[in-house]
Amino acid sequence: MGMEMGKGQGVREATPRHGGSRMSVAARGVAVVASALCAALVVSIGPAASVDNPVAPGSTPPTAPAVAVLVPTPIAGSTAVAPTATGIQRAVTPLLKSSSLGQFSAVVVDPATEDVLLDVRAGRPRIPASTIKLLTASAALSVLDPSERLATVVLVKDATITLVGGGDSTLARKEIPGVDAASLEDLADQVEAKVTANAVELWYDDSLFSGPTLAPGWPSSFPIDGVVAPVTSLMVDQGRVRPGASSRVDDPARQTAQVLAGMLKKRGLTVTSIFNRKPPDGSTEVARVESPTIRDLVERMLTDSENDLAESLAHLVGGRVSGKASFATGAKAVEQAVEKLGLATDGLSIVDGSGLSGRDKVPPITLAGLLSSVARQTDPALWPIGSGLPVAGFTGTLSDRFTEGLSADAAGYVRAKTGTLSTVVALAGTVKDVDGRVLVFAVLANDVPSLDAARDTLDLFASRLAKCGCS
Numbered sequence: 523m524g525m526e527m528g529k530g531q532g533v534r535e536a537t538p539r540h541g542g543s544r545m546s547v548a549a550r551g552v553a554v555v556a557s558a559l560c561a562a563l564v565v566s567i568g569p570a571a572s573v574d575n576p577v578a579p580g581s582t583p584p585t586a587p588a589v590a591v592l593v594p595t596p597i598a599g600s601t602a603v604a605p606t607a608t609g610i611q612r613a614v615t616p617l618l619k620s621s622s623l624g625q626f627s628a629v630v631v632d633p634a635t636e637d638v639l640l641d642v643r644a645g646r647p648r649i650p651a652s653t654i655k656l657l658t659a660s661a662a663l664s665v666l667d668p669s670e671r672l673a674t675v676v677l678v679k680d681a682t683i684t685l686v687g688g689g690d691s692t693l694a695r696k697e698i699p700g701v702d703a704a705s706l707e708d709l710a711d712q713v714e715a716k717v718t719a720n721a722v723e724l725w726y727d728d729s730l731f732s733g734p735t736l737a738p739g740w741p742s743s744f745p746i747d748g749v750v751a752p753v754t755s756l757m758v759d760q761g762r763v764r765p766g767a768s769s770r771v772d773d774p775a776r777q778t779a780q781v782l783a784g785m786l787k788k789r790g791l792t793v794t795s796i797f798n799r800k801p802p803d804g805s806t807e808v809a810r811v812e813s814p815t816i817r818d819l820v821e822r823m824l825t826d827s828e829n830d831l832a833e834s835l836a837h838l839v840g841g842r843v844s845g846k847a848s849f850a851t852g853a854k855a856v857e858q859a860v861e862k863l864g865l866a867t868d869g870l871s872i873v874d875g876s877g878l879s880g881r882d883k884v885p886p887i888t889l890a891g892l893l894s895s896v897a898r899q900t901d902p903a904l905w906p907i908g909s910g911l912p913v914a915g916f917t918g919t920l921s922d923r924f925t926e927g928l929s930a931d932a933a934g935y936v937r938a939k940t941g942t943l944s945t946v947v948a949l950a951g952t953v954k955d956v957d958g959r960v961l962v963f964a965v966l967a968n969d970v971p972s973l974d975a976a977r978d979t980l981d982l983f984a985s986r987l988a989k990c991g992c993s
Contacts, residue, residue, distance in 0.1 A: 695758055
């Protein structure tokens with residue numbers, strides 16, 4: 523589960539759950555949109571379903587091929603009735619007058635025509651919180667190979683084995699049913715099968731990432747508060763002090779080596795000492811586990827707003843571009859990738875990949891430009907951004923939003939990246955209106971007096987777009 527926090531005060535993103543909506547899951551399962559951007563079109567399927575699991579929870583899977591119910595909604599060249607700027611402004615302006623949004627900027631774009639339908643200081647940079655993960659995702663997909671996997675390996679030379687981190691922040695102690703992740707137990711099994719010595723020294727190499735392990739603007743309490751682990755290229759279970767805990771250890775790389783040493787001991791291989799060193803010359807690989815693909819990691823990062831994963835991807839992008847993986851090189855490489863995509867960069871300032879720093883600044887028009895590009899499939903490599911966006915009322919960090927009240931009508935029709943810091947609330951994504959037109963929106967609200975009130979206002983904003991023909 524992702525967590526979005528800031529300025530020393532924590533705000534957890536929603537724990538996934540269902541229920542509390544205006545109609546049953548089964549009823550909504552035939553009515554609304556659950557996939558907004560894949561393959562250059564929006565697909566109307568049950569919002570409780572997903573692209574990978576098209577059967578809504580609690581329903582009965584068909585026993586024979588069913589009549590097709592997927593209704594493609596073209597984006598580029600859409601023939602659906604186009605909304606007007608006047609109509610959009612009439613629908614949402616009363617909400618934007620609310621004091622709940624503090625200092626905000628907002629934009630609505632029709633990706634079919636690329637017309638800007640609402641511009642409220644859209645070019646003014648704001649603290650984006652976790653919506654910056656959209657830019658991290660675009661850089662990862664543009665700079666890295668989307669089919670690439672991150673390897674964690676063990677090398678051996680005589681009686682020395684070296685555990686080498688490859689930047690996989692999803693590495694787990696053991697295989698978890700239903701979760702696609704490499705495991706340290708798998709690595710230990712391979713070492714047991716290949717290493718014949720009874721006792722070894724265990725070295726661990728986390729040198730792939732360099733520089734500070736906490737980004738500029740991060741409180742030193744973030745790890746112990748469970749917001750994010752110190753960023754290293756080697757960690758297990760996201761550096762948590764123990765499985766299932768929130769708090770993180772000070773040195774995730776050393777913890778990973780210690781966990782592996784314990785596993786090897788159970789397999790009859792004694793580890794006499796542990797050192798942080800690079801592999802001895804002449805070492806050969808004896809064990810390897812690999813992460814899911816970059817495209818899958820991007821989807822997971824966006825859906826669950828995983829901070830550790832965002833920082834790992836940003837570091838890897840920085841390393842690929844500059845040869846050195848750090849917060850500074852990662853931030854610079856993401857900015858360069860955004861510029862290469864032709865997005866607005868005036869006022870853009872990035873210091874981390876997760877958006878946890880209050881020093882990040884992004885204009886909403888930049889986020890809207892990226893989402894429009896994804897919608898139009900300008901760059902096919904970016905499609906995992908669309909499929910990774912949480913679905914309102916059903917998945918990820920939107921699973922318990924849009925489930926009751928006036929915003930419930932938009933459940934399933936909105937897919938958006940959330941953002942939350944101690945005085946920041948943001949929402950950027952897509953929505954399908956009643957005429958079948960897909961719109962892109964981004965709202966960044968800073969200095970909000972109440973997080974809950976600001977969230978409610980943004981949910982209503984997206985809901986108004988969903989319910990508005992606005993022509």
